[in-house]
Amino acid sequence: MLDASLKAQLKAYLENLRQPIELVASLDGTPKSAELMQLLEDIAAQSDKVSVSRDGDDARKPSFAIVRKTDPAVSVRFAGLPLGHEFTSLVLALLHVGGHPPKVDAEVVEQVKALDGDFLFETYFSLSCQNCPDVVQALNTMSVLNPRIRHVAIDGALFQQEVEDRKVMAVPTVLLNGEPFAQGRMELEQILAKIDTGAQARAAEKIKGKDAFDVLVVGGGPAGAAAAIYAARKGIRTGLAAERFGGQVLDTMAIENFISVPHTEGPKLASGLEQHVKDYDVDVMNLQRAAKLIPAKTPGGLIEVELENGATLRSRTVILATGARWRQMNVPGEDAYRNKGxxxxxxxxxxxxxxxxxxxxxxxxxxxxxxxxxxxxxxxxxxxxxxxxxxxxxxxxxxxxxxxxxxxxxxxxxxxxxxxxxxxxxxxxxxxxxxxxxxxxxxxxxxxxGLVPNTEWLKGAVALSPRGEIETDYRGATDVPGVFAAGDATTTPYKQIVIAMGEGSKAALSAFDYLIRLPNPAEGAEPADIGAQAAA
Known part of the structure; x- marks a missing residue:
């Protein structure tokens, strides 16, 4: 089932298992069940901490559970063969059920463990979906951290009658305790925010206590990531607020024109962008949607960005990199049948x-x-x-x-x-x-x-083109002092990843140049360590 190269990689990963696990298969007489059994046997052959059982009695066949033998309450389940984009989900599930700690912030781990209630999540995925693994992996992680959370990932193409009966017409589709919960790409923190009702208020309080930034980037796509990296490398206080880190790149399948990289996929590139940003001293505030831009009251004063959760961020300069989204037809029936065909x-x-x-x-x-x-x-x-x-x-x-x-x-x-x-x-x-x-x-x-820019919240605050794009000059500056913009949300032609990165870098350099040419901070502005950097 697995070729020699995949077996070798899997063997190396499974060396990280800390506790024995069992793969409990629920099978019937179909060829897919035979394929699944071969896959499970291939996995078990790579580690003496993995065993296989045919004793599963789950109604979905073929399916299998990954169970921690020392604590059977810790488990995850796949209905179907998690190959293609979901093979990584399978490997991570093996490791996490086997005691290898997931890469999740300690604060998030405690939040998951503290959830009160019994949750049964069911996620319908397709093997060609690049958005599905994030959802599957997030819910698998949650089920390992909190035994009262259970999760089964279901290959919709293999269980088509079930898909028809439950009217699933888009992936990923998530059900919670049998009722619709969410559709589309979601990260662990987003799922938590939907079920932990106090999470948004806590996040707002945390943001309200932040000091002013020298550069605040709004948007986490290629333009925003590049801007944050270039600003942070100048040694100035940099923040990044994004509705979802990665932006529309997360929805892009194949990328074959990113210079020096013959082929990659959107989620992989987005993960690399996020890791690169985190390598620097950037205050990343994910899952934050901007609602209003308030220009500085005096030259060199603080610009404010109000968030939908009620918190306000302040900064001496702002770089708008909010990207774009799929353009809709705006015809009768489109909204009514979104994700229903x-x-x-x-x-x-x-x-x-x-x-x-x-x-x-x-x-x-x-x-x-x-x-x-x-x-x-x-x-x-x-x-x-x-x-x-x-x-x-x-x-x-x-x-x-x-x-x-x-x-x-x-x-x-x-x-x-x-x-x-x-x-x-x-x-x-x-x-x-x-x-x-x-x-x-x-x-x-x-x-x-095509695309439509995410700039509705900026109407009346900065100059927009008739198409709703942010108007910028050759330096990336808008008509508002201290406010710059980059990427697909701007009037810059040719909406390409490599162009967005270049424009984001340029906007950050322009923001830095703007800062070092300012007189002393306006009265009432927060102090920033720009002087030391400018003199360096």
Whole structure:
């Protein structure tokens, strides 16, 4: 089941086991059960602390539990074969159930242990989903730290009838005690915030006590991470507040144009960004959404950023790097059927539409790539493009045209998504040449029409373009003294990771240059150690 290279890596990891574990399999006579048993035997062969049992009686077959033999209350369960993106989740589960401590802040560990109540989490994932492992790993970690928390990770493609019955149409989907809990990528701290009702208030109180920063970065994507690193390297007090560290990179599957790195994936790059930022003295405040920007009252005074939790951060300079999100069609039915057939990530949700009919909205590179990927899974793809021709690269268009189960519709405007109250049943588009409307019967709609900047909270505070982008000059400065911006939220053309990193670095250097040219801090401003750095 596992090749020699994976076995060697697994053997090295399993040397970290501190306590014996047992892999308890629940099997039937299907080929997938045979594959699972082979996988478990391959794992057990790599360590004398791992044993395998066929005595499982779980209703989901094939499935298996990883159980700590000295304390059976400590366990996690997988329904299906956790390979692909979930193989790392499997390895971490083996280690953590086996006593190897998870890499979680001590404060978070205590918060998980202190949760009062019985929690049964069920997570539906797909093996091609790059967002699912974070959720699976977070809930597995929580179940190891607190025996009153149980978790089972379920391969939706393998248990399709269950997916149909529970109306799961997007991954990751999490149920808590049988009821819908969350959809989409979540980190451990985000899950905690949803079930620990006092967490947000505690976080706000902690933030309120922070001293003023020299540079405050708002946003944790490539631009924000680069800005924080460049600012911290100047030896000045640097903070970073982000709604989710990594930003939209977390939702990106393959990255093949990051110079000097031929291929990587978004979550891996985001993890590297976070680790690089943490290597410096940066005060990272994750899971914090900005709500308002208040310019300084006097030149060189403190700028304020109000957060949605009620806390306020203060800084002598601010770098806005809030990024962008998927653009919506804004047609009737889109909101009503989001995650009920309307999706934005073909890699994540595509396997849930195996054998079904879907549409892809958008004929740029993202849309055509999505259609190509989905054509290998679904029964039929209808690609709908507003323009008179596709805008994707020629090589992608040739590949798309070669696929027998793809129909391309150009000069078309999607006008409505239809459903039966529970799921998508079709869509209507208008032929822009004839004004005739056409209805397409299908089960899924994948929207791939570009990005919209996350700048609504900045209206009236800084100058925005008609598209809502932050207007910046060649130095990354906005029209507000001391406020800079970088990345996909700005008017800088070409929304690319490598460009965002460069713009973030430039904004940080510009902020530092702004600081060293200021007169003495305005009366009432917090002292900062900028002088020593400037003289160095």
């Amino acid at each position: 309307v999706a934005y990530c073909p890699h994540c949700d595509g396997p849930l539409f195996k054998g079904k009919r879907v549409a892809v909205i958008g004929g740029g590179n993202s849309g055509v790539e999505a259609a190509i990927d989905l054509a290998g899974i679904v029964a039929h793809v209808t690609l709908i493009e507003f323009d008179a021709q596709l805008r994707a690269d020629a090589v992608l268009q040739r590949k798309l045209a070669s696929l027998p189960n793809v129909r391309i519709v150009t000069s078309a405007l999607t006008t409505e998504v239809h459903g039966d109250g529970e799921k998508v049943t079709g869509l209507t588009y208008k032929d822009r040449n004839t004004d005739q409307t056409h209805r397409v019967e299908l089960e899924g709609v994948f929207v791939q029409i």
